[in-house]
Amino acid sequence: MRLGIYGGSFSPIHNGHLLLAESCREQCQLDEVWFLPAAVSPLKQDANPASNAHRVAMLELAIAGNQAFKVSPIELERGGVSYTVDTLREVAQIVPHAQLFLLIGADSFADFFHWRAINEICELATICTVGRPGSNLNDWGRLPEVLSEEQMLQIKDHFVEMPLIGLSSTEIRQRIADGRSIRYMVPRSVEKYIETQHVFRSQVAHV
Numbered sequence: 508m509r510l511g512i513y514g515g516s517f518s519p520i521h522n523g524h525l526l527l528a529e530s531c532r533e534q535c536q537l538d539e540v541w542f543l544p545a546a547v548s549p550l551k552q553d554a555n556p557a558s559n560a561h562r563v564a565m566l567e568l569a570i571a572g573n574q575a576f577k578v579s580p581i582e583l584e585r586g587g588v589s590y591t592v593d594t595l596r597e598v599a600q601i602v603p604h605a606q607l608f609l610l611i612g613a614d615s616f617a618d619f620f621h622w623r624a625i626n627e628i629c630e631l632a633t634i635c636t637v638g639r640p641g642s643n644l645n646d647w648g649r650l651p652e653v654l655s656e657e658q659m660l661q662i663k664d665h666f667v668e669m670p671l672i673g674l675s676s677t678e679i680r681q682r683i684a685d686g687r688s689i690r691y692m693v694p695r696s697v698e699k700y701i702e703t704q705h706v707f708r709s710q711v712a713h714v
């Protein structure tokens with residue numbers, strides 16, 4: 508099976524995340540995409556995301572009805588800083604026959620040089636990159652110093668097309684703090700959950 512691994516803070520999940528996952532599913536012929544909320548995202552260790560329970564609940568609501576999408580709690584259960592290399596090792600043990608594809612938006616890929624053990628990541632999974640406004644996927648920075656020609660070609664071969672979506676969780680949290688609409692930015696079920704559960708209301712200072 509071809510399995511997409513999609514990690515993020517998802518605080519909250521928004522329609523940009525969902526379209527990214529669906530675009531990768533379709534273009535890379537993935538059988539499943541697993542959404543993995545990070546316990547602590549390595550390069551955002553000072554962030555103050557919504558609670559694990561809220562993030563999982565919002566993810567479950569957002570993907571409801573899509574048989575190909577699943578939420579995996581493995582990073583939350585492992586705890587500590589969520590290094591992707593550890594996650595891929597764990598997933599490779601859980602589903603040893605799966606071919607893994609790691610889904611990454613352009614802004615995260617811009618930092619990829621600074622991730623832990625990127626050569627091993629590229630051995631364990633095929634990297635699928637997706638554009639995001641403000642980030643240039645053609646700018647490889649220092650990656651050619653550490654990745655092989657073959658690894659770089661594989662990444663270039665798995666660039667996934669998607670209309671650029673200028674949505675971010677940061678903007679959504681800011682809008683909630685400002686009492687503005689987030690309708691059509693997140694699924695309706697997620698919007699309602701945020702409203703009824705007062706998610707982010709106590710986080711106004713941390714938008």
Ligand SMILES: Nc1ncnc2c1ncn2[C@@H]1O[C@H](COP(=O)(O)OP(=O)(O)OP(=O)(O)O)[C@@H](O)[C@H]1O
Nearest residue numbers: 515516517523611612613615639672674675676677
């Ligand atoms: N609008 C978008 N278009 C393309 N990729 C996206 C978009 N939003 C998020 N991603 C990608 O999804 C993954 C997880 O993102 P994350 O959960 O950190 O969302 P975010 O909107 O960037 O959050 P925040 O604003 O809190 O930093 C990353 O790979 C990121 O690049």
Ligand SMILES: O=C(O)c1ccc[n+]([C@@H]2O[C@H](COP(=O)([O-])O)[C@@H](O)[C@H]2O)c1
Nearest residue numbers: 514515516545548549589590591622623
């Ligand atoms: O493994 C790393 O070194 C690493 C560094 C930065 C980000 N990541 C992963 O990339 C995903 C998106 O992170 P973020 O911070 O944009 O939410 C999330 O799953 C992180 O665990 C992983």
